[in-house]
Amino acid sequence: MATIVTDNCDLCRFTDCVTVCPMVCFHADDKMLYIDPVVCIDCGACIPVCPVRAIYEVKNLPPDKHHWIAINAERSAALPLITDKSQPLPGALERKKQLGF
Amino acid sequence: MLKIAVVGSGPSGFYTAEALLKSSKAEVDMLERLPVPYGLVRYGVAPDHPKLKLPATTYARTAALSGFRFVGGVTVGKDVSVEELKDAYHAVVFCCGAETDRELGIPGENLPGSHAATAFVGWYNGHPDFLQHSFDLTQEQAVIIGQGNVAADVCRILAKPVDDLRQTDIAEHALQALAESRVREIHIIGRRGPAQAKFTDKELRELGEIPRACVSLDPADLVLDPASAKEIEDPRGQTAAWNMALLREFASRPLAQARRRIHFRFLESPVALYGGQNLGGAVLEKNRLEGPPFGQCALGTGVTARLDCGLLFRSVGYKGLEMPGLPFDERRGIIPNREGRVIRDGLPLTGMYCAGWIKRGPSGIIGTNRADAVETANHLLADMHTNASLPSKAGASALLPMLASRGLRCTSFEDWLKIDAAEIARGAEAGKPREKFVRIKDMLDIVSHQAAA
Numbered sequence: 001m002a003t004i005v006t007d008n009c010d011l012c013r014f015t016d017c018v019t020v021c022p023m024v025c026f027h028a029d030d031k032m033l034y035i036d037p038v039v040c041i042d043c044g045a046c047i048p049v050c051p052v053r054a055i056y057e058v059k060n061l062p063p064d065k066h067h068w069i070a071i072n073a074e075r076s077a078a079l080p081l082i083t084d085k086s087q088p089l090p091g092a093l094e095r096k097k098q099l100g101f
Numbered sequence: 102m103l104k105i106a107v108v109g110s111g112p113s114g115f116y117t118a119e120a121l122l123k124s125s126k127a128e129v130d131m132l133e134r135l136p137v138p139y140g141l142v143r144y145g146v147a148p149d150h151p152k153l154k155l156p157a158t159t160y161a162r163t164a165a166l167s168g169f170r171f172v173g174g175v176t177v178g179k180d181v182s183v184e185e186l187k188d189a190y191h192a193v194v195f196c197c198g199a200e201t202d203r204e205l206g207i208p209g210e211n212l213p214g215s216h217a218a219t220a221f222v223g224w225y226n227g228h229p230d231f232l233q234h235s236f237d238l239t240q241e242q243a244v245i246i247g248q249g250n251v252a253a254d255v256c257r258i259l260a261k262p263v264d265d266l267r268q269t270d271i272a273e274h275a276l277q278a279l280a281e282s283r284v285r286e287i288h289i290i291g292r293r294g295p296a297q298a299k300f301t302d303k304e305l306r307e308l309g310e311i312p313r314a315c316v317s318l319d320p321a322d323l324v325l326d327p328a329s330a331k332e333i334e335d336p337r338g339q340t341a342a343w344n345m346a347l348l349r350e351f352a353s354r355p356l357a358q359a360r361r362r363i364h365f366r367f368l369e370s371p372v373a374l375y376g377g378q379n380l381g382g383a384v385l386e387k388n389r390l391e392g393p394p395f396g397q398c399a400l401g402t403g404v405t406a407r408l409d410c411g412l413l414f415r416s417v418g419y420k421g422l423e424m425p426g427l428p429f430d431e432r433r434g435i436i437p438n439r440e441g442r443v444i445r446d447g448l449p450l451t452g453m454y455c456a457g458w459i460k461r462g463p464s465g466i467i468g469t470n471r472a473d474a475v476e477t478a479n480h481l482l483a484d485m486h487t488n489a490s491l492p493s494k495a496g497a498s499a500l501l502p503m504l505a506s507r508g509l510r511c512t513s514f515e516d517w518l519k520i521d522a523a524e525i526a527r528g529a530e531a532g533k534p535r536e537k538f539v540r541i542k543d544m545l546d547i548v549s550h551q552a553a554a
């Protein structure tokens with residue numbers, strides 16, 4: 001099993017997910033976050049706190065988002081860790097509204 | 102350097118310590134009533150969920166940071182007072198969890214056979230406080246009151262084939278008793294409807310995947326009232342929507358032969374337990390829901406039915422214990438606080454803080470305590486910063502001699518590492534990840550043996 005960040009996270013960076021993660025498994029690029037499937041324990045703490053519902057447990061992942069499983073594994077391995085809350089990216093609030101949250 | 106005492110070594114204690122130590126402004130002494138750390142990560146999380154115990158590996162990393170000290174075997178409020186800690190430290194952070202459970206408050210509650218779910222959890226997890234408990238697993242009918250994740254854990258441990266537990270760190274005494282279990286029917290009862298069940302979808306799904314057990318529920322219970330239907334369409338009701346989908350799938354399964362059967366029942370509350378020398382069963386009152394979406398209450402309809410059972414576990418909430426010398430919110434079972442600053446009569450008490458379940462009540466999972474503890478630690482550091490003229494404090498150099506003079510045998514983190522290694526070695530013989538020491542004396546013997554060797 002695994003827990004996956006998907007496209008809704010793009011350009012948000014609210015990082016509420018990072019603040020509740022009991023392991024250290026979030027990695028970030030300029031645009032979004034990814035979960036390291038090797039370190040993640042699938043505790044689910046990050047899922048309900050994401051303000052744009054970007055995170056899914058694999059079993060609940062909508063079929064059109066399955067490619068994100070591989071993306072999370074690949075990107076997390078290549079990117080630096082993020083362990084603390086950061087500032088949302090500029091425009092994050094508008095994007096949140098746009099996504100309907 | 103600020104000298105800070107953290108009371109309790111569960112998730113919130115370790116996240117508080119981590120945040121304080123990483124600021125490089127504080128030293129942390131962590132006081133724990135047991136000789137061993139980690140709170141409910143060690144004694145709550147179910148033995149068949151080993152991955153969920155891995156946060157303890159991050160706590161061990163915190164313990165290795167300079168400025169950290171573990172003092173096990175000290176009950177604050179009994180062995181040392183809040184006032185004494187206040188004298189020795191710049192601030193005290195209470196992270197002592199929700200150590201007692203809510204009762205049903207109905208006649209017959211204390212009949213033998215009626216238990217707190219937490220007692221069962223403590224027993225199968227080898228908590229020294231629950232060694233003396235025994236559970237009559239010769240009973241065929243068991244009832245669990247409550248539909249949260251703790252209820253799901255209890256249900257799963259009762260329903261699982263014992264062979265599926267042998268390679269876990271479950272306590273040996275529990276494994277032996279469960280091997281003899283004759284429990285066949287497990288009723289798991291919620292006072293509200295299926296859309297308000299508090300399970301996470303993950304815990305619920307697992308109940309449908311237990312080998313040689315089947316799930317059953319009345320499809321009529323899955324017909325939602327309009328307010329509940331609104332709840333599961335709302336983004337806030339996402340977990341409930343996933344739960345409903347799982348329950349519908351459970352209800353659609355063909356009847357199967359099974360060793361054990363899990364019955365999900367909704368809109369029922371126990372109003373009395375009956376029996377003679379032992380529990381004989383529960384009187385359940387049918388409820389209806391009233392109120393707006395996300396604010397629906399269960400109201401009794403006056404219609405009752407009996408459900409025979411010889412074993413009952415209540416899992417209807419937890420609350421903290423009052424700490425002598427601190428204010429206490431009796432109703433919520435927490436220390437009254439504003440974002441982690443302890444308050445009395447609306448005013449913050451200098452140097453007194455709290456985090457975790459004792460701060461916000463028993464909600465959220467392990468990681469939830471991280472954001473919660475960081476909030477408390479940040480307030481503490483900000484308060485100490487504005488208070489420029491801090492006196493120096495003696496910290497452990499005052500505390501440790503005081504504890505020794507009271508005849509206490511305290512454990513250090515190095516002692517815990519020895520106990521940890523001994524448990525893992527014992528477990529390896531039986532193919533288990535560890536075999537816990539369940540008596541405090543046995544834990545302490547390991548420490549003194551190794552010291553002597």
Ligand SMILES: Cc1cc2nc3c(=O)[nH]c(=O)nc-3n(C[C@H](O)[C@H](O)[C@H](O)COP(=O)(O)OP(=O)(O)OC[C@H]3O[C@@H](n4cnc5c(N)ncnc54)[C@H](O)[C@@H]3O)c2cc1C
Binds near residue numbers: 135176178196197
């Ligand atoms: C049965 C059960 C199963 C759970 N399973 C999961 C799970 O699978 N996954 C998950 O993410 N979360 C789970 N949780 C929730 C999780 O355990 C809690 O969110 C978390 O442990 C709360 O942390 P805490 O530090 O506030 O309290 P605790 O973990 O309870 O820690 C409190 C510590 O303080 C100590 N203490 C208490 N009083 C004193 C005193 N007077 N002096 C000194 N020390 C004291 C206690 O001994 C204990 O070590 C479970 C909870 C329960 C009850």
Ligand code: SF4
Binds near residue numbers: 005018033
């Ligand atoms: S909270 Fe959600 S949107 Fe924000 S960084 Fe985390 S996954 Fe991305």
Ligand code: SF4
Binds near residue numbers: 026045468
């Ligand atoms: S599921 Fe848990 S461990 Fe995995 S990323 Fe989310 S919070 Fe971290």
